[in-house]
Amino acid sequence: MTRRRPGPTALTALAVSAVALPLLAGCGDAGGLEGAGATPTAVGPRDLWPTLTPASAPADDYGAGETEVVKGVDVPGGDLRKVDPVAVVRAQADADPETYKDLADGLARCGTSGRDGTSGRGRTGERGCPVLRAYYSDLTGNGREDMVVGVRAPKGQLLVRVYMYADGKLIQIMDDEDAVISVQLADRSVVVRAVADLSGYEYRTSWSYDSHQRAMLPTRDEIVRTGPPTSPVPETPSGDATRPGTPSASPS
Structure with missing residues (x-):
């Protein structure tokens, strides 16, 4: 077992060494202790507007x-790999047509079968089925x-969307909609x-x-720099030969 703190014997040895160092320094020893300077004082967080009344409800519904x-939707043996993801989305659309009205035409192109959402006309994308292939992982x-x-x-x-099977039910535990660049599974x-x-x-x-909420929560939300900002190119009115950035002549 590794000791993380020195015991009494080690502390005594350190004290003896500290006393002996000045004596050894007179004998030409260059290994003496040197001060590292003053230690900066730790600064804790400061409360701003301490009398402000805390909000009791969120501003937006995230x-x-x-x-x-x-x-x-049946889940044979509790195995979600045996479930058609298109059937899952269609079941939700049938239960709430108003919410899914923008997807109705796309879901109609998914065909009547096909576990990966590529049956019927078969293609994902603008003219194909909007339901993409499913991925599987133990997230809960x-x-x-x-x-x-x-x-x-x-x-x-x-x-x-993320779905889990629990207590004999198929449950949607995550629903996020965004202008997505990519999606990754990390652990x-x-x-x-x-x-x-x-x-x-x-x-x-x-x-x-989150096991208490029994749902997926956005546990980390951040904005990350990915490259230099791009500046918009100034528009030049048609028929004007003046280059961007060049001052135009003032009217006489």
Whole structure:
């Protein structure tokens, strides 16, 4: 077993060494102790506006922690690999047509079968089925594989959904919609990279399962610099030969 702190004997030895060092220094020993200077004082966080009344409700509905039981879809043996992801999204659309009205035409092109969402006309993309292939990983830590589904939405958005099977039910435990750059599985987290409204940056949100909420929560949400910002090119009116940045002549 490794000692992490010196015991009484070690402390005594250190004290003896400290006394002997000045004596040895007179004999030409260059290995004496040297001061590192003053230690900076630790500064703790400062409370601003201490009399401010704390808010009691969130300003926006982020949708975190919301779950939904998907009805009408069988999960043979509790194995989500045997479930058609298209059937799952369709079951949710049938239960809430208003929410899924923008996806109705796309879901109609998915055909009547095909576990990976590529049946019927078969292609994902603008003219194909919007439901992408599913991925499987144990994100909840219960020993069962959960299902991650992506659904292309209008205006370049992507819906990222996670489903788990528990207590004999198929449950959606994550629902994120964004202008997605990429999606990654990292251990038991789903990392979503999305376009930021600042040039040269992107949003990265890490969703992890919370056993108390029984849902995936955005446990880490950050904006990350990815490159130099791009400057917009000034527009030159048609017929004007003046280059950008060159002052135009004043009217006489």
